[in-house]
Amino acid sequence: MASLYRRSKSSYWWVKYRTRTGKVIQESTKYRSDVPGDIRKARAFCAEKTLQELTQARGPKKERWEVWVDDFLNLRYESSPKSLSRYRVAWRSLYTFLNTRGILYPTQLAYADCVDYLQWRKKGDKPNGVY
Numbered sequence: 001m002a003s004l005y006r007r008s009k010s011s012y013w014w015v016k017y018r019t020r021t022g023k024v025i026q027e028s029t030k031y032r033s034d035v036p037g038d039i040r041k042a043r044a045f046c047a048e049k050t051l052q053e054l055t056q057a058r059g060p061k062k063e064r065w066e067v068w069v070d071d072f073l074n075l076r077y078e079s080s081p082k083s084l085s086r087y088r089v090a091w092r093s094l095y096t097f098l099n100t101r102g103i104l105y106p107t108q109l110a111y112a113d114c115v116d117y118l119q120w121r122k123k124g125d126k127p128n129g130v131y
Helices: 038-055 065-076 081-101 111-123
Strands: 003-006 012-018 024-032
Touching (some): 003 038, 012 038, 024 038, 081 111
Antiparallel strands (some): 003 012
8 A cells, every 4th residue: 555755855745656567656746735725635646656556466476477388388289389389479479569558467367358459469569569
């Protein structure tokens, strides 16, 4: 949960929160602590950070895509080297899409993301090597 506080020698409200990776971030809200109307804005900013924190899917690192997908493909298609090669190429594009969307775990994937992937794949992403 994000927290709002004042730092000594600072005339601004500060907020402290955690990112998806667990890193603690402390940043200024840009709202002054000596202006009475800014406390409401600073609290709203803190509430937004709390909401972001709560909606971020977290999970064990062993459930991340890059940890288990390659092992699964190797195990499943070890007797079919051509199929394994094709699935790896397909996975590369899918993994690029998932990373650009910030979808790090299977539990974060939604139906809308799957539909968006089809459109993204048709359009391509030249900077990321998807044509």
